[in-house]
Amino acid sequence: MPIRLCVFDAYGTLFDVAAAARAAAKEPGAEGWAARWPSLSAHWRRKQLEYTWLRAVAVTHVDFWQVTQDALDWALEAEGLNDPALRGRLLDLYHELAAFPEVPGVLDALKGQGLQLAILSNGAPQMLDAAARSAGISPLFDAILSVEDVGVFKPHRSVYELVGRQFGTMPAEVAFVSSNCWDACAAAAFGFHAIWINREGAPIDRLFGRPAHVLHDLDALPALLAEG
Template sequence: MTKIPCVFDAYGTLFDVAASARQAADEPGQEALARTWQPLAADWRTKQLEYTWLRAVTGDHADFWQVTQDGLDWAMERHGLSAPELRARLLALYRELAAYPEVPKMLRALKAAGHPCAILSNGSPGMLADAVASAGVGDLLDAVLSVEDVGVFKPARVVYDMVGARFGTAPGDVLFVSSNGWDVCCGAAYGFRTAWVNRSGLPLDRLPGRPDHVIPDLTAIPEIAA
């Protein structure tokens, strides 16, 4: 019998979105960034997401790479950082974000148990290809689905529709995993089985759907999917 597909958000779920700023801050000559990398990384991520939601509402779509650059520009200005070389370095590192430590073992366990595995992400195809290659997990994924195929960001329902189109499954026959509370709640409302990777111990978003599982990292996903 075919096992249920396990579908993962990418940024913040499989890949550590703070890794770019953290790594750059440790490099020689980056003392100014070292003093402020944590709030900069947080602001970068917040603006990146806000811009996806606003563009989805207005219909003014741009790919995730553009949104990522726009979010960084806002965050750098807020924190008084303007060096073009720093901007270029942060963006280069974002193309090769580290996966969270448990990711390879977790994906191998799912594949060994017969579960198809996929990414469903706001990321543009080029960004996702770079991240997957950098993390060395390409052979563990059956599909990498980008919103660029439908031209609107999550949580638009047409994005979640991509999973059924790819795997021929009803929503209730898919385990959807995200670290974004809004994403997992919207996925639950769509009908997915869901797991929220709540690494920071955040409150649940006040949205119609509720996750079936709340976990601190991805270690338990093979057991949840079984």
């Protein structure tokens, strides 16, 4: 069955989740903590993901914006940074995360191949809309889908079902692209043609599905999908 729709995870796949802390560290007044921005960013991202999984298992859903704030509060405390102004600035920057450099060209190429494009993300709708507008890629997507429509985070099966509900596709007609290996594995188990963007060169997760392809970044995606 040919691929007719390409669905992207957002954070870490299209948008650089380290961009907020990196940008804040370059601003005036950041000299006291700037050298620690990679650690702060890593703590923030790790707790952000952990909280989505724990809330899904415990059936205590809040939207991703609340999770993002809770994770940042933990990260700031872990780094010994009690600075409300820094907290506010980091959260503002999270709405303006930069897309990875190859993203606009890759999306243009995929549209040129006749594929429909969508985002499927844990992100709250307002977060996703803001990030896509800031990156200048909103017009390229046929839909931006959020887990808020089902009230549970990935990798719950009901999240992946949103794609077929929106587009009327069978799972085998969908290429699903994520930089989170656990997400790509779950999407593969659901029946999507899953592609893991392994930017860090990490080992593959030992889970209940396995992505069909592993790429270092998005550059090779149009050629891969053109092969059918």
